[in-house]
Amino acid sequence: MSDPAEHRGKIRISEIFGPTVQGEGALIGVPTVFVRTGGCDFRCSWCDTLYAVDPAFRADWKPMTAAEVLEDVKKLSGGKPILITLSGGNPAIQPLGALIAMGKQEGFTFAIETQGSIAKDWFADLNYLTISPKPPSASTSFDADALTACIEAAQSRGMLDGPAITLKFPVRDEADLMFADYVRNLHIGIPVCVQPVNTTPAEPHPDGKDGVDIEDLTARYRWLVDEIAKRQWFDVRVLPQWHVHVWGNLRGV
Amino acid sequence: MSDPAEHRGKIRISEIFGPTVQGEGALIGVPTVFVRTGGCDFRCSWCDTLYAVDPAFRADWKPMTAAEVLEDVKKLSGGKPILITLSGGNPAIQPLGALIAMGKQEGFTFAIETQGSIAKDWFADLNYLTISPKPPSASTSFDADALTACIEAAQSRGMLDGPAITLKFPVRDEADLMFADYVRNLHIGIPVCVQPVNTTPAEPHPDGKDGVDIEDLTARYRWLVDEIAKRQWFDVRVLPQWHVHVWGNLRGV
Numbered sequence: 209m210s211d212p213a214e215h216r217g218k219i220r221i222s223e224i225f226g227p228t229v230q231g232e233g234a235l236i237g238v239p240t241v242f243v244r245t246g247g248c249d250f251r252c253s254w255c256d257t258l259y260a261v262d263p264a265f266r267a268d269w270k271p272m273t274a275a276e277v278l279e280d281v282k283k284l285s286g287g288k289p290i291l292i293t294l295s296g297g298n299p300a301i302q303p304l305g306a307l308i309a310m311g312k313q314e315g316f317t318f319a320i321e322t323q324g325s326i327a328k329d330w331f332a333d334l335n336y337l338t339i340s341p342k343p344p345s346a347s348t349s350f351d352a353d354a355l356t357a358c359i360e361a362a363q364s365r366g367m368l369d370g371p372a373i374t375l376k377f378p379v380r381d382e383a384d385l386m387f388a389d390y391v392r393n394l395h396i397g398i399p400v401c402v403q404p405v406n407t408t409p410a411e412p413h414p415d416g417k418d419g420v421d422i423e424d425l426t427a428r429y430r431w432l433v434d435e436i437a438k439r440q441w442f443d444v445r446v447l448p449q450w451h452v453h454v455w456g457n458l459r460g461v
Numbered sequence: 462m463s464d465p466a467e468h469r470g471k472i473r474i475s476e477i478f479g480p481t482v483q484g485e486g487a488l489i490g491v492p493t494v495f496v497r498t499g500g501c502d503f504r505c506s507w508c509d510t511l512y513a514v515d516p517a518f519r520a521d522w523k524p525m526t527a528a529e530v531l532e533d534v535k536k537l538s539g540g541k542p543i544l545i546t547l548s549g550g551n552p553a554i555q556p557l558g559a560l561i562a563m564g565k566q567e568g569f570t571f572a573i574e575t576q577g578s579i580a581k582d583w584f585a586d587l588n589y590l591t592i593s594p595k596p597p598s599a600s601t602s603f604d605a606d607a608l609t610a611c612i613e614a615a616q617s618r619g620m621l622d623g624p625a626i627t628l629k630f631p632v633r634d635e636a637d638l639m640f641a642d643y644v645r646n647l648h649i650g651i652p653v654c655v656q657p658v659n660t661t662p663a664e665p666h667p668d669g670k671d672g673v674d675i676e677d678l679t680a681r682y683r684w685l686v687d688e689i690a691k692r693q694w695f696d697v698r699v700l701p702q703w704h705v706h707v708w709g710n711l712r713g714v
Contacts, residue, residue, distance in 0.1 A: 210571065227690040228701050236489060237654070239689060290695040334588040401490070422675075428708055433707075436492060437480040442543040446482050448492040454679055454686075 219302045222246040222260035224280045227290060231451025233338050233401055235319060237344075240291040241281045243307075245269075248297040249325055252293035252346035253408045254380070254407050256457060262295040274307035277422045281316070289315030291335075297368060298322055300358075305330035323348075327357035334371040341391050343377060343384035345405065350387070352394060359395060373398050380405040380428075392444070401445045403438070404428035406452050420457050425449075471524035473554045475499040475513035477533045483546060484704025486591050486654055487627045488572060494534045496560075498522075501550040502578055505554050505599035507633070507660050509710060513550040527560035534569070544569030544588075551575055553611075558583035568580040575630075576601075580610035585617045587624040594644050596630060596637035598658065603640070605647060612648060633658040633681075638688060645697070654698045655689070657681035659705050673710050678702070 225324035226241030246269030248261040257263045272280075281292055292311060294304060300322045308318050308330055319336035331337055339358055343347045362370045375395065379402045392400045404425055425448070432446050479494035490631045499522030501514040511520045525533075536547055545564060547557060553575045561571050561583055572589035584590055592611055595601045628648065630641035632655045645653045657678055678701070685699050 227693075227695065229686055229689075237698040238693040239697065239699070285695070286693055288693050288695060429707055433482055436482075440480075440539055440541050442480065442492040442538070442541060444492065445490040446492070448703065450701065450703070455680055 212372045212409055215271040217303055217306075218273055218417065219277055219304060220246040220269040221272050221277065222257075222265075222269050222297065224277065224284070226281075226284050227453075228435060230291075230293060230319070231449060231454070232403055232449045233321070233376045234372070234399065234445070235291070235293075235336060235338075236447055236450055238291055240293045240319070241284050242293050242295055243281065243299075245294065245296045245299045245302045245304075249301060250298065250342060250346075250348045252342055252348055254346065254378075254405050255297075255456060256406050257297070260295075270333055273311050274304075277307055278311055278314070278316075278377050281311075289317070291317045291319060294318065294320040296321070298326065300326040300328055300331075304328070305333070308333045313430065319371075320360070324355040324358045327354065327361040329361060329364070331358060331362040332370050334362070337371040337373045340376045340378065341387075343379065343387040345377070345380040345384050350391070352391075355391070356394070359398070374401055375399070376401045376403065378403055378405045379432060380407070382435075385439075388444075389441075399445070400443065401447050402432055403447050403449055404432055406449050406457060420452055425452065430436055468524040470556055470559075472530055472557060472560065473499040473522040475510075475518075475522050475531065475550060476529065477537070479534075479537050480543060481692045483572070483677055484707070485543075485656055485700060485702045486574070486629045487625070487652065487698070488544070488546075488589060489703055491544055493546045493572070494537050495578055496530060496534065496549070496552075497633055498549045498552045498555045498557075500554055502526075502554060503551065503576055503595060503599075503601050505595055505601055507599065507631075507658050509605075509659050510548075510550070511549075513634040516622075527557075527563050530560055531564055531567070531569075532602075532651060534564075542570070544570045544572060547571065547573040549574070551579065553673040557581075558586070561586045575611070577608040577611045578604060580607065580614040582617070583616060583704055584615040585623050587615070590615045590624040590626045591629050592626065593629045593631065594640075596632065597635060598633040598637050598708050599631070603644070604645075608644070609647070612651070627654055628652070629654040629656065631658045631683060633660070635688075638692075642694075652698070654694065654700050655685055656700050656702055657685055659702050661704055671707055675706055678705065 222244040224243050227239050230238045230240050246260050308453050317335040321338050324339040324341050375398050477496050480492050483493050484492045497513050499513050501563040570588040574591050577592040577594050
């Protein structure tokens with residue numbers, strides 16, 4: 209990073225890629241361009257995008273204006289409006305309001321993936337807000353008030369005007385499931401997804417191999433379906449991290 | 462089948478199983494009990510549920526009343542309301558109106574999977590209607606008027622009151638993609654999914670093996686994503702037949 213003054217108001221971008229499809233959560237399979245921001249207030253034990261989290265990669269994060277980001281997205285989409293998925297790291301620590309306003313004017317729609325630790329006013333301008341509270345296996349902490357603040361920020365213009373909200377829980381074990389149950393009961397009415405945690409170490413892999421154990425991931429999915437069925441949580445959706453099955457745990461997919 | 466008079470008004474059931482999750486389409490990952498009816502007006506070249514289609518299996522199809530079907534579903538769900546997915550065969554040839562009315566009174570919700578060849582008044586009572594017009598590779602015929610009749614039946618009480626409709630296209634090759642494009646343009650505004658065709662021969666497999674080539678299915682998915690991206694069909698969702706990846710091409714999953 210050079211002169212901070214020069215970067216004021218800019219978005220720290222780790223990567224912009226697509227069009228591909230969203231691989232997880234309620235929008236699974238939906239064509240999208242990903243805008244991945246650099247930097248995170250968390251450090252999950254099983255983080256699969258350390259290159260957008262660990263300050264050691266900071267030199268790779270490019271400060272860009274909203275107009276520059278939108279220009280790059282349009283190059284990828286052939287100028288055609290598409291769903292833009294804001295991911296990270298934690299994109300909620302970036303100044304994304306201008307990008308969302310500018311993009312929506314041109315017909316783009318916006319989804320965000322965040323852990324629910326930091327609320328922003330511009331959450332209300334999103335089309336989709338996916339909040340992924342980190343469970344015990346992530347070895348981070350959970351701040352119930354921060355999560356509530358995120359939901360309230362998104363609904364600040366009324367529930368009919370704000371984004372569609374989903375709570376998405378990565379689940380590695382029974383303690384994680386209990387955590388998901390606790391949190392979803394704090395916010396009755398918000399749709400819930402659970403997904404198996406990909407425990408493969410994060411990128412980059414210089415040899416291009418990712419070492420993902422698809423059999424293991426699939427077995428974890430079967431276990432999750434069994435648990436959800438046994439507990440009769442019939443309003444909880446069970447989804448895979450499908451992109452890992454399709455493309456492995458690589459960057460730019 | 463014994464005395465037809467005795468079976469009047471009954472539903473021909475191939476299997477009832479669950480709770481599991483829906484493996485494909487817009488409701489992918491949603492917990493559900495499947496009610497699979499026997500009999501079909503089609504015979505797709507790559508049919509993956511011949512045991513619910515081929516009259517040779519007719520002796521396995523049990524005529525049941527709506528109350529009997531609902532009783533069986535409740536045994537599986539522990540009496541708790543759940544999404545009931547009506548599948549087949551083509552469930553639209555069965556008398557399902559009474560089951561839907563009875564189930565909804567007890568809090569159950571209903572989805573159907575049908576090919577859009579036969580419209581029924583009770584489509585308007587469903588919560589979700591997935592119509593899967595069969596593409597050229599199925600070697601069946603397409604009746605555009607019948608599809609329109611299905612959509613109109615579902616929307617007969619107004620678009621805000623009827624089921625959420627999805628057009629879901631199995632795609633094996635470029636001709637199938639062109640077919641999907643043609644049909645979706647007849648019904649602008651209806652959400653569209655495409656999915657790779659599972660070309661594994663249908664059940665039953667006495668040895669319990671299903672011979673599904675997961676690598677091949679996944680490669681077909683990657684091809685579909687590439688095609689959708691190249692053609693800039695950013696409003697078309699690309700989803701797998703995820704249950705085939707998770708449980709293979711077996712019955713009762």
